[in-house]
Amino acid sequence: MTPLRWLAIAGPTASGKTALALAIAQRWPAEIISVDSALVYRGMDIGTAKPTAAEQALAPHHLIDIRDPAQAYSAAEFVRDARRLVHDIRARGRLPLLVGGTMLYFKALFEGLDDMPPAQPALRQAIEQQAQTQGWPALHAELAQVDPETARRLAPHDAQRISRALEVFRATGRPISAFHRRQPTDAPPAAAYTIDGLTGALWTLEPTQRAWLHERIAQRFDAMLSQGLVEEVQRLRQRGDLTLNHPAMRCVGYRQVWEALDAHPGPTTDWAPEHWQAMRERGIFATRQLAKRQLTWLRGMPHRRAWPCDAAATTSHLLEELAPLLHQSIVEKR
Numbered sequence: 001m002t003p004l005r006w007l008a009i010a011g012p013t014a015s016g017k018t019a020l021a022l023a024i025a026q027r028w029p030a031e032i033i034s035v036d037s038a039l040v041y042r043g044m045d046i047g048t049a050k051p052t053a054a055e056q057a058l059a060p061h062h063l064i065d066i067r068d069p070a071q072a073y074s075a076a077e078f079v080r081d082a083r084r085l086v087h088d089i090r091a092r093g094r095l096p097l098l099v100g101g102t103m104l105y106f107k108a109l110f111e112g113l114d115d116m117p118p119a120q121p122a123l124r125q126a127i128e129q130q131a132q133t134q135g136w137p138a139l140h141a142e143l144a145q146v147d148p149e150t151a152r153r154l155a156p157h158d159a160q161r162i163s164r165a166l167e168v169f170r171a172t173g174r175p176i177s178a179f180h181r182r183q184p185t186d187a188p189p190a191a192a193y194t195i196d197g198l199t200g201a202l203w204t205l206e207p208t209q210r211a212w213l214h215e216r217i218a219q220r221f222d223a224m225l226s227q228g229l230v231e232e233v234q235r236l237r238q239r240g241d242l243t244l245n246h247p248a249m250r251c252v253g254y255r256q257v258w259e260a261l262d263a264h265p266g267p268t269t270d271w272a273p274e275h276w277q278a279m280r281e282r283g284i285f286a287t288r289q290l291a292k293r294q295l296t297w298l299r300g301m302p303h304r305r306a307w308p309c310d311a312a313a314t315t316s317h318l319l320e321e322l323a324p325l326l327h328q329s330i331v332e333k334r
Contacts, residue, residue, distance in 0.1 A: 004325045005198035006086055006096040010035070011205030012210075012291035013101055013252075014216040015309040018051055020205065021308035021310065023315055031089045033082055034063040035100030035109075038251045041069045043236065046229045047253040049220065058304045066308060070241055070249035075108040076116070082109055086195050095326060096200075103297030106202070110193045114180050116168070123167045132135040136162060147175030153296060160250045193303050201325075203318070204298050205309035212310040217287045224278065230268055233257040252290050255285040313325045 007024075011017050038048040042065045051061060062085050067073050082105075083096065089096040098109075131139055134239075137156040143165055144151035148167050166269040192199055207213040235255055236242055244247055244258055260279035264271055291301050298304060307314050 005090060005096070006098060006195060006200035007322070007326075008098040008105055008106065008193070008200060008202045009205070010099075010202060010208075010301075011101060011309060012213060012294040012298075013049075013204040013214060013287060014099075014220050014291070015207065016315075017205060018049070018055065018103065020095050020315055020318065022051075022055060022058050023319065024097060024322065024326075026324075028095055029093065029317065030087075030095040030097045031060040031062065031092075032097045032099050032184070033085050033089075034061065035078075035082070035098050035102055035105045037061075037073065037078075037102040037105065038248070040065065040067045040073045041065070041248045044069060044232070044248060044251070044254070046224050046227050046232045047251065047257070049224070067248075069236060070246060074106050075113060076309050078102075078105045079108050079113070083196055084305045089196070098264050101294050103294055104255065106299070106301070109195060110202075110229075113179065116176075117171050120167055120171045123170050124163060127163050127166050127170075131159065131163070139163075139166060142166065143169075147171060147177055149177040150175060150265070151171065153293050155293070160247060184265070202301060202304045204304045204306045205299075205314070206295065206298060206306045207310045208308045210312055213291055214288055217291065218284050221253065221280065221284050221287060229253060229259055230261075233261065234268075237261065252282050252286045256286055 009017050009021055012102075023028075024030055025032060036048070038044065039050055040063060041048070044050070050064065056064070058297055063078070063081060086096045086098075098106075100106075127139065136159050139162050140151060140156040140158075143154070146169050147165055150161075154161050155167070165176045168174070168179070193202055194200070236249070236254075237258065244250060244255060249255060249258060256279060259282075260275065261268075263327065264275050308319055
């Protein structure tokens with residue numbers, strides 16, 4: 001039995017990743033590395049479903065609140081930080097738990113990324129101007145012609161990622177998906193996922209019934225609204241240095257609330273009920289689309305072990321199977 005040097009837990013939004021990670025961390029000495037491109041931002045707590053202070057006190061957490069929303073954080077930076085943390089946590093005799101739903105981060109960590117071309121401001125501006133006249137769905141259709149693999153993963157209104165993908169293609173003549181494949185196509189496939197030679201496992205939470213996940217997403221978005229998501233976005237807007245062009249503000253939920261505030265200036269107490277309902281529906285729909293894309297990514301990961309997140313006993317079964325693997329991993333620390 002090969003001991004685990006690390007364990008990754010991936011899944012779509014609202015699938016229960018945080019609860020599972022905390023259950024593991026309460027039974028074994030573990031530290032959690034966030035694999036989430038939204039949790040890196042300070043001041044964005046409600047709409048990201050960031051672990052609460054009480055939850056973070058149950059186990060050490062990493063890569064949370066490490067950037068201001070005006071700053072960028074790339075997949076390459078994540079790989080650098082995650083590799084360092086995995087080795088540091090192992091050196092402390094503890095188990096690294098990589099937990100999140102940003103699938104590009106997982107792919108970059110396991111497979112590597114080719115050097116991405118630098119930003120091309122002139123091309124980006126031309127694409128933005130084209131989108132203003134034609135709309136993002138038209139540019140999404142253009143992307144589908146030159147990079148169908150990337151287009152399948154993106155929603156027609158995902159302006160940030162469509163723009164970047166077209167920018168890369170126009171600058172290099174290569175689809176951005178080609179830069180996500182570091183391993184030569186004629187190389188033998190790996191038998192398992194490794195991080196700098198340390199073998200671990202990727203376990204995923206995936207629903208057997210999509211309706212279950214959709215209901216969870218709706219319930220969680222309603223909870224975010226009741227907890228003050230609109231007020232959180234208002235505080236971010238009041239800073240004066242953020243726009244929808246910043247990656248942080250394009251996060252699901254934040255973008256929909258921001259657009260609603262743009263469409264209905266003035267106190268939210270004056271909003272008509274249909275304005276609130278329209279914002280809610282757009283936020284839930286965007287989150288469901290995100291979950292769909294996350295599941296598409298997961299199905300392309302050949303070495304994952306999928307668990308049904310909508311089954312009542314999933315957590316207890318998973319903990320039982322982990323017990324011998326994690327015991328040996330902790331004892332044989334490297």
